[in-house]
Amino acid sequence: MALNLLRPLLCQSLVRQVRSPLVATSRVRAPLLYPNTTSLPAACTRLYATKKAKAKAKGQSAKVNINSALVEDIISLDEVQADMRAVLDALKDDFTRNLSIRTSPGALDHIVVTTRDGKFPLNQLGQVSMKSPQVIMVNMSSFPEATAAAARALSESSMNLNPEVDGTIIKVPVPKVTREYRENLTKVAKQLSNKAKDSLRRVRSNAVTQIKKAKEGHSEDTIRLVEKQIQQLSDKISVDIDKQLAAKTKELLG
Numbered sequence: 634m635a636l637n638l639l640r641p642l643l644c645q646s647l648v649r650q651v652r653s654p655l656v657a658t659s660r661v662r663a664p665l666l667y668p669n670t671t672s673l674p675a676a677c678t679r680l681y682a683t684k685k686a687k688a689k690a691k692g693q694s695a696k697v698n699i700n701s702a703l704v705e706d707i708i709s710l711d712e713v714q715a716d717m718r719a720v721l722d723a724l725k726d727d728f729t730r731n732l733s734i735r736t737s738p739g740a741l742d743h744i745v746v747t748t749r750d751g752k753f754p755l756n757q758l759g760q761v762s763m764k765s766p767q768v769i770m771v772n773m774s775s776f777p778e779a780t781a782a783a784a785r786a787l788s789e790s791s792m793n794l795n796p797e798v799d800g801t802i803i804k805v806p807v808p809k810v811t812r813e814y815r816e817n818l819t820k821v822a823k824q825l826s827n828k829a830k831d832s833l834r835r836v837r838s839n840a841v842t843q844i845k846k847a848k849e850g851h852s853e854d855t856i857r858l859v860e861k862q863i864q865q866l867s868d869k870i871s872v873d874i875d876k877q878l879a880a881k882t883k884e885l886l887g
Contacts, residue, residue: 696865704859707847708840713863716836717870724829724874728881731791731825732818741769741805746786748779755783759803771796771803791821818885826878830871837867 704710730743744755755761758779760772771787773780784803787796797804808814840863848856 698862704855707851707856707859708843708863710859710862710866713836713840714866717833717866720829720832720836721870721873721877723832724825724877727825727829728822728877732822732881732885740792741771741787744783744786744790746779746783748782753779755786759783764804767807769805769807771805773801773803777801815885815887819882822878822881822885826874829874833867833870833874837863 741761742754742756745752746755746758748758755771758773758776760775762770762772764770771783773783780798780801780803784796784798787794787803787805793808794805797806841860844856844859844863
C-alpha cells in the first residue's frame with residue numbers, strides 16, 4: 634500500500650531529474666525502492682507511453698465513409714467522385730496522346746485528322762505500319778482525299794514529326810530518341826499532372842461550396858462529415874495522379 638502511494642511522488646521526482654540540465658547527459662539512478670536498475674519505474678514508463686499514444690491518435694484524422702443515399706439532399710457524392718475520376722482519366726489520355734517515344738505504329742493512334750466531313754483518328758483513315766525502325770508508313774489509299782490533312786495533322790502534333798507525302802503514302806521518319814528528348818517529355822508529364830491537380834482542386838472546391846449552401850436544415854456535424862468525405866475522395870485521386878506521374882516518368886526515362 635505504501636509503495637502505491639509513493640509511486641506518483643517518485644514519478645514526479647524522476648521527471649524533474651530527467652529535465653534538469655545538470656543530469657541530462659548522465660544516467661539517472663533509480664530510487665532505493667528499485668535497486669540494481671538504471672531505468673524508470675514501470676508505472677512512469679506506462680504513463681509516458683499512454684501520453685505518446687494519445688498524441689499520435691490526436692494527430693491522425695479518422696476516415697469517414699458516408700452512405701451517399703443519406704446525404705443526397707446535400708450533395709451527390711457519386712457525382713463528385715465521378716468528376717474526380719474524370720480528371721484522372723483525362724490525365725491518362727493526355728499521357729497517351731502527348732507523351733510517346735514513337736517506337737511503334739501505335740504511337741500515332743492519338744493523331745486526329747480534321748477533314749471537311751469532321752475529325753477522325755488517323756488509324757481510321759489510313760493503314761499505319763512500320764517500314765523500318767526509323768520510318769513509319771501511313772497508307773491513305775482508302776481515303777486519298779484526306780492525305781494532305783493527315784500529313785498536316787502529323788506535322789502539327791507535339792511529336793516533332795516531319796512527314797513526307799508520296800502520292801497516297803505518307804512516310805514519317807522517326808527522330809532519334811535522345812536523353813534530352815526523354816527528359817523534356819518528363820517535364821511535360823509533370824506539367825500535365827499539375828494541371829490535373831488544379832482541375833481536381835476545382836472539383837473539390839465546387840463541391841464544398843455546394844455543401845455550404847445546404848447548411849440550413851442540417852447539423853454542423855453532418856456538414857463537417859460530408860466535407861471530410863469530399864476531402865478524402867480528393868486525396869485519393871491526388872495520390873493516383875502521383876502514381877500515374879511516377880509510372881510515366883519511369884517509362885519515359887527508360
